[in-house]
Amino acid sequence: MKPNLATHFLFIHIKPKKKKKLLNPLQKHSNMLFLRLVFGSIFIVCCLTTLSNEASLPNAEVEALESIGRTLGKTNWNFNETCIQGNGRLDQPSPSFGDSYVDNVTCDCSFNNNTTCHVIHILLKRQGLSGTLPLNLTSLPFLQEIDLTRNYLNGTIPRGWGSSTRLIKISLLGNRLTGSIPEELANLINLTSLVLENNGLSGTLPAALRDLPKIEKLHLGSNYFTGKIPETFASLTSLKEFRISDNNFTGQIPDFIFRNWTNLEKIYMEGSGLSGPIPSINATLHNLTYIIISDLNGAETNFTQPLIDASLPKLERLMLRSCNLIGEIPASFGTF
Numbered sequence: 016m017k018p019n020l021a022t023h024f025l026f027i028h029i030k031p032k033k034k035k036k037l038l039n040p041l042q043k044h045s046n047m048l049f050l051r052l053v054f055g056s057i058f059i060v061c062c063l064t065t066l067s068n069e070a071s072l073p074n075a076e077v078e079a080l081e082s083i084g085r086t087l088g089k090t091n092w093n094f095n096e097t098c099i100q101g102n103g104r105l106d107q108p109s110p111s112f113g114d115s116y117v118d119n120v121t122c123d124c125s126f127n128n129n130t131t132c133h134v135i136h137i138l139l140k141r142q143g144l145s146g147t148l149p150l151n152l153t154s155l156p157f158l159q160e161i162d163l164t165r166n167y168l169n170g171t172i173p174r175g176w177g178s179s180t181r182l183i184k185i186s187l188l189g190n191r192l193t194g195s196i197p198e199e200l201a202n203l204i205n206l207t208s209l210v211l212e213n214n215g216l217s218g219t220l221p222a223a224l225r226d227l228p229k230i231e232k233l234h235l236g237s238n239y240f241t242g243k244i245p246e247t248f249a250s251l252t253s254l255k256e257f258r259i260s261d262n263n264f265t266g267q268i269p270d271f272i273f274r275n276w277t278n279l280e281k282i283y284m285e286g287s288g289l290s291g292p293i294p295s296i297n298a299t300l301h302n303l304t305y306i307i308i309s310d311l312n313g314a315e316t317n318f319t320q321p322l323i324d325a326s327l328p329k330l331e332r333l334m335l336r337s338c339n340l341i342g343e344i345p346a347s348f349g350t351f
Contacts, residue, residue, distance in 0.1 A: 148187075
């Protein structure tokens with residue numbers, strides 16, 4: 016660890032002699048030169064000691080990364096490098112897989128006057144990892160993001176992840192995970208993005224996820240989720256993207272989606288298992304750009320009644336396929 020800067024004082028007490036001895040000019044000059052060399056050397060040594068060390072990770076976090084790597088099946092991680100302020104990455108060379116291949120750990124080295132680093136991001140995309148998820152991330156107390164997109168990870172999402180309350184983003188897209196979503200994830204009050212698409216997850220959605228006050232992106236498509244969309248989700252008013260395509264949900268599309276989620280930008284419900292009718296989509300959803308709904312069971316949706324407000328200013332794509340629509344296409348659709 017880099018030592019803190021400190022000011023060092025050297026006090027020299029010279030006891031006066033009874034008889035003063037005068038020095039000739041040459042002796043006086045030699046003594047002054049000697050003192051300058053001594054104090055100059057002390058100053059240089061102090062500076063070199065202060066500047067020789069770089070910011071580094073605590074041993075506990077290095078050990079945690081090594082353990083996480085073994086659990087995930089990451090065999091080529093190199094922890095010999097230190098996290099440097101202004102760089103802060105433990106990078107590995109990337110083969111030619113494009114931007115989708117990511118292999119790094121990002122650190123914030125601004126702690127303790129830039130002497131201490133802490134891991135804030137773990138990004139391991141398309142690494143061919145075939146292990147399981149680490150049971151606990153609390154050994155990395157400053158972790159904000161973990162992205163394990165498109166690997167071969169199996170097993171379940173650990174309940175212990177709910178204790179890492181600094182997490183902002185989780186992406187487990189495109190793995191082989193099974194089991195249900197742990198309700199402990201509702202403790203992640205800073206979470207803005209939860210991406211679990213393209214796995215083998217099942218069960219019902221935890222009603223406790225209503226306690227995610229900052230969630231903006233909830234991607235749950237291409238799994239085996241069942242049951243109704245919990246009514247408690249009405250409180251997720253910060254949601255911008257909601258994707259539940261290719262699942263086995265039951266029940267009608269909840270009215271609160273197009274009533275309460277006023278920040279909604281994109282919604283994907285292709286083959287979700289939900290039933291119609293489609294609730295009215297009004298102009299309060301002024302940020303809505305994509306509405307993708309298909310393969311609805313149940314009741315018909317009547318076009319003759321107000322369905323989609325023609326004044327949605329940002330709407331770019333509207334797809335309503337196999338949704339049991341009846342009636343004529345409204346003339347107002349020509350204004351989109």
